Amino acid sequence: MDTKVITIEALDGAFSPREEQALQSAGAVLRQGGLVAFPTETVYGLGGDALNPASSRKIYAAKGRPSDNPLIVHIARMEDLSPIVKEVTAEARQIAEAFWPGPLTMILPKADKVPYETTGGLETVAVRMPSHPVAQKLILYGGGYVAAPSANLSGRPSPTTAKYVIEDMDGRIDMILDGGEGDIGLESTIADLTVSPPQILRPGYITQDMLTQVLGQVSVDRTILEADSGQAPRAPGMKYRHYAPQGELTIISGPGEQVTAYINTRAAEDRAAGHRVGVIGTDEALAQYRADIVRSLGSRQDEDSIARHLYSILREFDDEKVTRIYSECFEATGLGQAIMNRLLKAAGHKLIVLDGNRKP
Ligand code: TXA
Ligand code: MG
Secondary structure, X not given: OOOEEEEOXXXXXXXXXXXXXXXXXXXXXXXXXXOEEEOOOOOOEEEEEOOOHHXXXXXXXXXXXXXXXXXXXXXXXXXXXXXXXXXXXXXXHHHHHHHOOOOEEEEEXXXXXXXXXXXXXXXXXXXXXXXXXXXXXXXXXXXXOEEOOEOOOOOOOOOOOHHHHHXXXXXXXXXXXXXXXXXXXXXXXXXXXXXXXXXXXEXXXXXXXXXXXXXXXXXXXXXHOOOOOOOOOOOHHHHOOOOOOOOEEEEEEOOHHHHHHHHHHHHHHHHHOOOOEEEEEOOOOHHHOOOOEEEEOOOOOOHXXXXXXHHHHHHHHHHOOOOEEEEEOOOOOOHHHHHHHHHHHHOOOOEEEOOOOOOO
């Protein structure tokens, strides 16, 4: 299949006539059952018509994703929520008002209209209204309901730029809309509203505190930070070893200087053994690392930057054929909960905690 790549810059916040036309034809591709990758404020999505079972099957095939892993339905208008769910509950209204459009997905019992192909056989449906203007326009032109997982091959980090979408999807889908780099860089927060109190199944930019302020009480699926809680995660997708770089990733936690010293020791050993070693650091410690490739997520003071750069660094290490990766560790509160969830999953939960009192 020949994959068309179209750049949508929306300079000065407005689409040019050429861009408007491109978005219309992308919408037509969706309505005819084709697949279009598009930018959102979180990561790039791989879109198909959410109400067309054949489109959802194509999405699974293009990603190489198990079909028991449900898709998120993207909408662009509040009035489009009620036709696809059993009931728009008070809680759904409250969090939609507070966080939509934006990086929040809610789970509700599904209406008959939504095919099981889209929900992976579940009686519930995940719905999100993205804020990215390209996503919004595409959804409207595409018929209002766009099923979109992240636009990566199953098992690879979610793409934060069109370059990575092309890497994974060229030849597998009809069209890719290149809208530059996303703001957030990690997938949306998923809140399950079918349980009481509502539960976070996947942490994201909308934090537990932010949801608690609106809903009162909110719990968190304990599998999101634990290696083996003996419990299956409630978001089916969270059970897979997602976000996995090709190199073996280990996270090092402890006092800053010890972390740097430990990483440098391990990196030297690995390189002597013929490995190509990458380090994921922060601005504060960057100059001290000795490895083949050293990258900064940004300043420790700037969590947004850390979230935004994580996946692109993991991808770059894949491109550079890095075989061992060491990363600094972050506090798992606020946005840090999402950062550590993704980092721990990428590392297959390999975490080394250095004792503050001992030499590594
Ligand atoms: O930010 C995002 O959410 C991106 C952009 C493209 O919008 N999309 C995304 O989709 O991350 P995906 O398919 O990569 O992740 C969807 C997650 C999976 O872990 C899936 O198991 C879970 O949502 N999910 C979807 N529907 C669900 C449901 N009905 N019940 C429980 N979990 C569900
Ligand atoms: Mg994904």
